[in-house]
Amino acid sequence: MVTMDLATLLGDLRAAHLDTGQAISPGLTRRLAARHGLIPAVLGTHSEVLDLGRKARLHNAKQRLAMFITQHGTCAVQTCDRPAATAQAAHLIAWQHGGHTNLTHGALLCSRHHTLADHPDYRIEHLRPGRIHIHRRQ
Ligand SMILES: [Zn+2]
Structure with missing residues (x-):
């Protein structure tokens, strides 16, 4: 998977x-897109399809992809640069405490930060x- 913004796709000189x-x-990036097909993901709007509420406990592949793109390919923790490709989809409000399976309350976390979040x-x-x-509680 390659992540880039629209300006880069249209010819800007920034890296993907x-x-x-x-x-x-x-x-x-453009050669890979031409050779293997391009599947765009547009962010910035909320999609009903990506919100499973409490009907499903585990995040689906489309939710994981949306989180991956929103998080720019890394763990959701601000200071962590571990790749999201190996991260776990986590509920930021625990499922057992009423958390929903959606993008607002979901994140891809590396195993260390998933352990801390829980x-x-x-x-x-x-x-x-x-x-x-x-944060550690005081
Ligand atoms: Zn992390």
Whole structure:
């Protein structure tokens, strides 16, 4: 998977990024898109399809893809650069506490931060879509 904004796709000279976090040139990005097909994902709106409420406990593949793009390919924790490709889809409000399976309350977290997010001694602060901070409770 390659992540890029519309300006890059249309010819801007900024790099795109693979799901491993590696930057690739706009030219290579366009060649890959032409050779293997391009599946665009548009962000910035809320989609009913991506909100499963409490009908399903686990996030589906489309939700994981949307989280991946929103988080720019890394763990959702602001200071963590571990690749989201190996992260776990987590409920930021625990399922057993009434959390919903949606994008607002879901995030891809590396195993270390998933463990902290579920620990009762820590709390989650939402910074912006796709970015959180995990604090130790005082
Ligand atoms: Zn992390």
